[in-house]
Amino acid sequence: MSSITLKRSYSRSSILSQVHNLGLNYITCLLSSVSEPQSHHFSPSIQKQPKYGNGYHFLRESGTGFSSLFMKTLKISYGSHWVTFPTNYYVRQFSSHVAFEPSTSYGLTVDGIIANNWTMLDESESDWKSHASAIAQSIHLIKKRLQWKKLIVRLEILSAQLNKPDLWDDPVRAGKICREHGSLMGKMKEVKGFEQELLEHIDMIKLAREENDADLESESLKALLRMRRSTKEKELEALLAGEHDSSSCFIEVQAGAGGTESMDWASMVMQMYKLWAQHRGYGVTVVDEMSGDIAGIKRATIKVDGEYAFGYAKAEVGVHRLVRISPFDSGKRRHTSFAAVAVIPILGDVSSRVQISESDLRIERFRAGGAGGQHVNTTESAVRITHIPTGVTATCQNERSQHQNKASAMAVLQSRVDQLEMARQAQMNAQHTQSLTEISWGNQIRTYVLHPYRMVKDLRTNYEVSDPDSVLEGDLDGFILSFLSASLDKDEDYL
Amino acid sequence: MKLSFTRASLSSVLVPLIFNSNLVRPISCSSVSCSPASAKPQTPLFLRSPTFSATLSDLKKWQDWAKTLASSVGSSFLDSDNGPDATLLQREFNWLIEDALEHPKTIGITDNDKKNMVVTLRADLEDLYELWKQRIEERRPFQYIVGCEHWRDLVLSVQEGVLIPRPETELIVDLVGDVIKDNEGLREGLWADLGTGSGALAIGIGRILGSSGRVIATDLSPVAVAVASFNVQRYNLQDKIKIKQGSWFEPLKDVKGELMGLVSNPPYIPSEHISGLQAEVAKYEPRLALDGGSNGVGSLLHLCNGAVSMLKPGGFFAFETNGENQCKFLVDYMETETEGCFRDAKIISDFAGIQRFVTGFRAQ
Numbered sequence: 001m002s003s004i005t006l007k008r009s010y011s012r013s014s015i016l017s018q019v020h021n022l023g024l025n026y027i028t029c030l031l032s033s034v035s036e037p038q039s040h041h042f043s044p045s046i047q048k049q050p051k052y053g054n055g056y057h058f059l060r061e062s063g064t065g066f067s068s069l070f071m072k073t074l075k076i077s078y079g080s081h082w083v084t085f086p087t088n089y090y091v092r093q094f095s096s097h098v099a100f101e102p103s104t105s106y107g108l109t110v111d112g113i114i115a116n117n118w119t120m121l122d123e124s125e126s127d128w129k130s131h132a133s134a135i136a137q138s139i140h141l142i143k144k145r146l147q148w149k150k151l152i153v154r155l156e157i158l159s160a161q162l163n164k165p166d167l168w169d170d171p172v173r174a175g176k177i178c179r180e181h182g183s184l185m186g187k188m189k190e191v192k193g194f195e196q197e198l199l200e201h202i203d204m205i206k207l208a209r210e211e212n213d214a215d216l217e218s219e220s221l222k223a224l225l226r227m228r229r230s231t232k233e234k235e236l237e238a239l240l241a242g243e244h245d246s247s248s249c250f251i252e253v254q255a256g257a258g259g260t261e262s263m264d265w266a267s268m269v270m271q272m273y274k275l276w277a278q279h280r281g282y283g284v285t286v287v288d289e290m291s292g293d294i295a296g297i298k299r300a301t302i303k304v305d306g307e308y309a310f311g312y313a314k315a316e317v318g319v320h321r322l323v324r325i326s327p328f329d330s331g332k333r334r335h336t337s338f339a340a341v342a343v344i345p346i347l348g349d350v351s352s353r354v355q356i357s358e359s360d361l362r363i364e365r366f367r368a369g370g371a372g373g374q375h376v377n378t379t380e381s382a383v384r385i386t387h388i389p390t391g392v393t394a395t396c397q398n399e400r401s402q403h404q405n406k407a408s409a410m411a412v413l414q415s416r417v418d419q420l421e422m423a424r425q426a427q428m429n430a431q432h433t434q435s436l437t438e439i440s441w442g443n444q445i446r447t448y449v450l451h452p453y454r455m456v457k458d459l460r461t462n463y464e465v466s467d468p469d470s471v472l473e474g475d476l477d478g479f480i481l482s483f484l485s486a487s488l489d490k491d492e493d494y495l
Numbered sequence: 496m497k498l499s500f501t502r503a504s505l506s507s508v509l510v511p512l513i514f515n516s517n518l519v520r521p522i523s524c525s526s527v528s529c530s531p532a533s534a535k536p537q538t539p540l541f542l543r544s545p546t547f548s549a550t551l552s553d554l555k556k557w558q559d560w561a562k563t564l565a566s567s568v569g570s571s572f573l574d575s576d577n578g579p580d581a582t583l584l585q586r587e588f589n590w591l592i593e594d595a596l597e598h599p600k601t602i603g604i605t606d607n608d609k610k611n612m613v614v615t616l617r618a619d620l621e622d623l624y625e626l627w628k629q630r631i632e633e634r635r636p637f638q639y640i641v642g643c644e645h646w647r648d649l650v651l652s653v654q655e656g657v658l659i660p661r662p663e664t665e666l667i668v669d670l671v672g673d674v675i676k677d678n679e680g681l682r683e684g685l686w687a688d689l690g691t692g693s694g695a696l697a698i699g700i701g702r703i704l705g706s707s708g709r710v711i712a713t714d715l716s717p718v719a720v721a722v723a724s725f726n727v728q729r730y731n732l733q734d735k736i737k738i739k740q741g742s743w744f745e746p747l748k749d750v751k752g753e754l755m756g757l758v759s760n761p762p763y764i765p766s767e768h769i770s771g772l773q774a775e776v777a778k779y780e781p782r783l784a785l786d787g788g789s790n791g792v793g794s795l796l797h798l799c800n801g802a803v804s805m806l807k808p809g810g811f812f813a814f815e816t817n818g819e820n821q822c823k824f825l826v827d828y829m830e831t832e833t834e835g836c837f838r839d840a841k842i843i844s845d846f847a848g849i850q851r852f853v854t855g856f857r858a859q
């Protein structure tokens with residue numbers, strides 16, 4: 001009966017998901033009807049717990065005399081207020097856990113808050129309505145970015161699969177389903193937790209006012225402010241909720257037609273990404289680079305290591321166009337050059353990678369000349385690896401040993417083969433980005449103009465900047481975020 | 496140009512353990528850099544302490560100068576003797592930076608107000624000028640310049656007097672890895688690497704053998720013995736790998752018939768081809784490591800014959816050769832002259848598609 005196994009946790013999201021599980025809104029509703037909440041003095045064991053003003057504490061006491069007193073009660077603390085409920089309330093509630101619109105004790109819902117259109121004052125104004133509507137709007141945006149409706153449908157499909165008795169006949173697939181289910185569930189619970197928490201704070205403010213409890217009111221207000229800030233941050237995180245967004249990635253740049261002109265532009269673009277990645281604190285390594293005959297690069301691949309590298313960089317996929325007076329043209333004419341950019345995620349989860357067997361590979365010395373062996377001393381030890389069944393190839397020549405070049409090329413090959421597989425499965429649910437060979441030169445995403453005026457403009461979002469130098473030095477976040485939000489936020493019928 | 500340095504500063508980079516700083520001799524690059532008679536191992540650049548410094552702007556001047564020098568080469572070396580082209584030299588220069596600077600990334604700083612920033616170096620800037628001149632103008636091998644070669648996942652110390660291990664040879668370790676994977680006898684047995692040079696094969700194999708697997712590595716050259724010992728120590732394998740000086744099997748008399756594995760990359764270039772090799776090899780690498788006699792197979796045949804009595808039944812061997820002709824010759828020899836002694840003799844190609852290795856087992 002009283003099998004509450006909740007422990008205080010510092011992780012907000014886990015508390016909130018637990019809170020949600022217990023259908024706390026029900027308890028909240030009760031709150032207003034409990035005329036005299038039983039207040040307890042802190043016992044020493046409770047005082048050791050950090051005191052939080054912005055949440056509820058569920059405590060399971062065990063093995064002490066103290067516990068017996070609470071065996072069948074659930075304690076909720078709100079600031080200095082402790083409220084106790086008989087456990088059978090929430091047990092009943094837990095078992096009849098159904099989806100319904102959470103609301104405050106007087107029927108206000110999150111959508112209701114948005115519909116109220118309260119004037120939104122600055123954070124510093126300490127106005128609870130402003131906080132509440134800012135939070136409600138953040139939640140709304142987060143849901144939109146998570147593609148809420150799709151997420152719920154997907155969760156239902158996954159849950160159905162999880163319930164099938166033959167699930168574990170294919171352990172790899174089962175593992176995948178479990179992981180995806182867990183990750184989506186986490187996202188859903190977090191958002192629901194936000195909704196609950198918001199409404200509870202509003203209830204508390206009401207309660208505090210009714211009881212003229214200034215402390216409680218100010219605590220609640222502070223809690224709302226904290227929430228306002230943290231949900232604002234979550235808006236950004238929700239932009240990067242795609243399946244592989246948190247992965248590291250490879251960025252590839254290839255020069256378009258136009259010889260030296262475009263090869264120079266391709267190396268400028270590559271440099272822009274190197275600087276961007278460094279500014280973000282990512283690790284950058286050049287994996288493969290084919291220099292142009294006179295200047296620049298024909299193509300190059302860099303590896304960008306760090307959390308969310310793929311999530312951000314995927315916004316850069318497509319053709320980048322440059323307009324300038326050519327430094328290579330003695331006639332000082334205006335030239336237009338193109339460079340194509342592809343981004344490939346490096347899947348962290350080994351089980352989701354394509355299994356490549358040694359016998360499917362052909363490994364060749366990249367620039368073999370002459371008799372080799374003792375005859376030749378060269379620091380050039382690049383290899384080209386071909387995956388025979390798909391024809392995908394990869395090369396690395398920037399490592400100092402053949403063994404390491406081979407290992408790096410293999411990592412690139414693996415990701416390219418994975419990407420191909422993702423593209424194949426794209427109709428299901430995986431997001432995928434185009435490889436260099438798939439990108440059409442007509443797919444221009446951004447123009448950089450250095451002459452006759454100076455501007456960088458994204459053709460997808462119309463986001464523009466009048467200082468090309470800063471962009472070419474890696475200041476790309478404005479473009480990336482505006483693209484990510486535009487692509488997720490435009491979709492209005494998600495809810 | 497930048498040649499006003501002293502003998503003293505140069506020797507501190509090139510031969511710190513051999514000479515004291517006050518030896519006064521006119522500078523002659525080949526005599527400075529090549530001291531093949533010495534059996535003292537030199538410390539590779541990347542392992543030296545960063546006790547030198549230069550301002551960022553001086554360092555960048557050196558970089559600009561070096562890059563210009565490298566690109567002036569174009570494809571002239573490539574065309575004349577299959578040597579390095581400008582692109583490869585540029586890449587080598589980046590690796591020189593990697594080894595010479597305590598924090599290699601600092602050279603990428605473009606802030607103008609940082610130009611007087613002090614950058615710490617593992618060699619004097621003047622010596623770095625000289626080293627790069629030697630690379631381009633004298634064709635001194637890059638690996639001797641920095642004193643190391645990256646080989647497999649190892650960084651091996653090398654110096655004049657020791658062959659710079661080749662990428663092809665890496666594959667021998669993979670071949671050994673394949674045969675020991677499901678054969679405990681081989682994995683835990685005694686192996687030999689004959690003509691070990693820098694110790695590359697011995698160390699590569701020592702790291703994949705089981706806990707009771709051992710390697711004995713031999714070389715006739717005292718410099719090779721010193722350098723191989725240094726490398727073995729650096730990878731902390733001195734309990735697993737013994738380096739012995741002597742000719743081929745001669746230091747192994749007491750383990751006759753006990754070897755579970757035998758690998759070797761003996762000199763195999765026919766004598767008459769040596770002078771036509773690219774400058775880096777012909778001018779700088781030890782002849783003892785390259786010259787295989789009139790048809791190049793002398794040492795290989797000697798190893799083949801020795802393997803008959805040295806290997807335990809079921810023991811594995813892998814030899815590197817000059818190519819298709821030597822491979823075929825060797826396999827043919829095994830099938831006729833030492834008939835019945837070996838089984839499963841195989842020819843294996845390198846990544847350039849050249850038939851490079853002969854492997855097999857001592858028959859039961």
Ligand SMILES: C[S@@+](CC[C@H](N)C(=O)[O-])C[C@H]1O[C@@H](n2cnc3c(N)ncnc32)[C@H](O)[C@@H]1O
Pocket residue numbers: 374658659660661664689690691692693694695696713714715716719741742743759760761762763783784785
């Ligand atoms: C081609 S090098 C190989 C070095 C090393 N194993 C590698 O693969 O990098 C040949 C080596 O055989 C050594 N060598 C030549 N004649 C020898 C002999 N008679 N006995 C032992 N070693 C010899 C040379 O000193 C040289 O180190």
